[in-house]
Amino acid sequence: MANIIPFKAVRPTRDKVSLVAARSYQSYTLQQRESRLRDNPFSFLHIVNPGYKYDKEISGEARYNLVRNRYLEFKEDAIFIQDDQPCYYIYQITDRDRKVFNGVIAATSAEDYEKDIIKKHEDTIAHREVVFKEYLKTVGFNAEPVLLTYPDNDVIAQIIKVVQKERAEFEFTTTYRDTHLLWKIENKEQLRSIQHEFQQMETIYIADGHHRSASSYLLYKDLKTNNPSHTGNEPYNFFMSYLIPQSNLQIHEFHRVIKDLNGLTKEEFLIQLDMVYRIENRGHTPYKPTKTHHFSMYLDGEFYSLHLRKTVYKTESSLDALGTQILYKSILEPILGIHDLRNDKRIGYINGKDDIISMKNAVDNGAYKVGFGMMPVSIAEMKAIADDGLKMPPKSTFIEPKLRSGITIYEF
Template sequence: MAKIIPFKAVRPTRDKVCLVSCRSYEEYVTAELAAQLDFNPLSFLHVLKPAYTNQETVSFEKRYRQVNQKYQDFKTEKILVKDKKPAIYIHKIITNKHSFTGIIVGTSIDDYHNNRIKKHEETIAFRVQLLKDYMKFSEFNSEPVLMTYPDNKTLENWIFNRTQKLADFEFSSTKKEVNYLWKIDDALEINWIQNIFEKIDKLYIADGHHRSAAAALLSEENENPENTAKDYLLSYLISENNVKVYEFNRLVKDLNGLEKEAFIKELDKNFIIENLKQQPFQPTEKHQLGMYLDNEFYSLLLKKEKNVFKTALESLDTQILYETVLLPLLAIKDLRDDERIEYVSGKQSILELKKIIDEGEFEVGFILFPSNIDEIKALADADLIMPPKSTYIEPKFRSGIVIYEL
């Protein structure tokens, strides 16, 4: 049974939302970040990264308290306003290729601890601690964790009907995404939705494992039992058929001392290899990899006798690549921190991957077939952890649209 709650969100006023909302500041290159901060005084980036020119000289705690102070300034100036009644929020994001619609709610930290909220990624303790401290001293969360729920026709029909009405706001981003938000604050309607989720056994984290772990840690340290906000996690719940899962392709700087011919000979032990010369290649099925090496594309199809797996993790293409190529042949043990490997989102063209390798910093690239939501759920249900950078999942939520105060 999944527990969800409404909450009094802090939101930009309707006339300012298009100027306030922003991507995560980590997604901005330096010049773009500086331009936003210099020329858009309403950008939520001013809250996320105040006094950005001297951040390296400020302690983490002081920096996070500055975030809170700037946040309070935005509220004082009525750039951000808190809703008067608890509500849930329907949020729709339309990109140039996809449309995503989900609901923004609070989900239970108890459900997280009791594994009713399922995980499939490993977290880094240092990063979790930093995020926990950020939430503690800034006293808000503006980036919901993306979670999926099983397809539910009743809920989807309700969302569809609700989104036919005029939205509380509608705006386009510089990335040409259209965003809509509907506030639902009718108590009977909220109770009806809560009852639907009480019949759902599990929610699955699709994106935001560090944020959820940080929120759980913050809840554990909560010394004020009257502050129940810390018992819940800002979440964007979306039907599992409405997420888009992309792959992360791999770039490796060298062949670990192997000559090209010797490397391909080693690959032949596990894969049926087809040299496609200059023809760009994208895998079309599981257990098929693409490779770009020495100005040529290759298809690598796992041999049938090697296609024997005991767990969902073993059958994952990213794990197959790691176990058969990256670790034994290229001596890459740590997929997260080894400086010889980097990752390119499957949203980017493989011609971009080719261009990067042709520029000379990397020697070989591996192109993967994307995982699907069923694989992610199977791993989570078995308490297994995906290799780092196995999936790039959409939708991505903009900051400053719906803020959950802690």
């Protein structure tokens, strides 16, 4: 029974939203950040990088306090406004490839996270959870929703369709050619219907934002413990999420690239590989796998297809059957000596939304020795691993839509 409620969002005004909205801070190059900070005084980047005002890098508690100050200044200057009544927000993103994503921005329960009603499929790093929890505690708001996915629901889909016949609260297109629209749902009957439909769902799944949701949960535990008058209705009991139906989720793969062959010659490496895979040299023709448990490999200017020998590799769990886990257990760890996928500097990851040629280029330019092309993880695989309480290897999924910061803000 998922507890997903409307809330009073803080939002940019209609005339400023296209200027405020920003991608995640890390996704910009240094030059891109400098350009936006210099030329756009309304960018949300000014809030998350408050040291720019003083031409100084600021970190830790001092930065958190300045983030809070910049945020309050945006509110004081009426760049941000807050809705008077709790709302659900229908949010539509149409990307440059004309793929359309429709979902609901809402407040989701930290207690549901604790009870595993909100299910996870990815490991988190404890240090990052704590750091971001302290950040949230100081700044007092969350500006980027966690991406959740739920079973397709006809009632919610119909409400979204009806609401989208009205004029959107705002509409803008980014320089990346993504178009964003947002509608408010204030109608009490529609609010009740959406909340009721979510309450009937036994589980929903984190698609993207495991660290943000984990940090929000830690914040909830802290504030609950330190509040003798805790009721369960305080804003800190919830965190902001963007919920989209499973059929609307887009999952891409991450290719793996490795800096060396762990002291092996090319021939020695291929012989060891042959023990676990049927190998076919595809020459210079780019090859991308099309079946489960098939991989592509790029080595020394040539592509190879790798087909797992299932008589050698045994699967005993949903995780064992996952492509990224198979590659790790059959090649990366035993042959190439990569044991720690999170911290080993010899491995890199390339977003599979880009063409397989991106992997080829990374090897051809000398940065890496060998690359492995993957199949995307399916929704069914992601759910099975989450349901079994297991965790995927890092960088198993590149999930869309990718959300902008500063469009809706949740205060606690």
